[in-house]
Amino acid sequence: MAAIQNLQAYDPFADAAADTSDSKGxxxxxxxxxxxxxxxxxxxxxxQGISDDYDKKKLVRYAKREFACNGTVVEHPEYGEVLQFQGDQRNNIATFLTRIGLCTEEQLKMHGF
Incomplete structure (x- = not known):
């Protein structure tokens, strides 16, 4: 009979930090x-503009859970894969992306009314 192991904290973005150009990923x-x-x-x-090194479906899944909204990854002919969320989630997404270390505040461009 196999012993039950404690589940360690799973980092869904661990495989996304493969970018070696910056020291912070x-x-x-x-x-x-x-x-x-x-x-x-x-x-x-x-x-739009998240590099292909990151798993966009995992990002959407985690953000949907955190913001209590629906979301999906859509293939756009000009921009590539684009994340879509229901509602006005601009501030939530901006703080989420900087908190997980995917980008800095200077790299975010907010558009809209």
Whole structure:
């Protein structure tokens, strides 16, 4: 009978820190956070510019849980893979990305009304 092991804290972004250009694992380039109006008061928040080194589906899964909203990864013909979240999540996404160390505040570009 196998002994039960304690589950260690799982870091979902451990495999994403493979970028060796910076000492902190921060990506190069800008990340654009936009808001789009849907119908009525409904809005979408889109995040574009995250490098391909990071697993975007894991980022969306963790952010959905933290912000209590729905989200998905959409393939855009011009911008590549774009993260979409329901509602106005611009400030939440900005603090989330800087807190996990994916980018710095200078790399974030906020667009919208």
């Amino acid at each position: 921060v990506q190069s380039g800008h990340i654009h956070i936009r808001i789009q109006q849907r119908n009525g008061r409904k809005t979408l928040t889109t995040v």
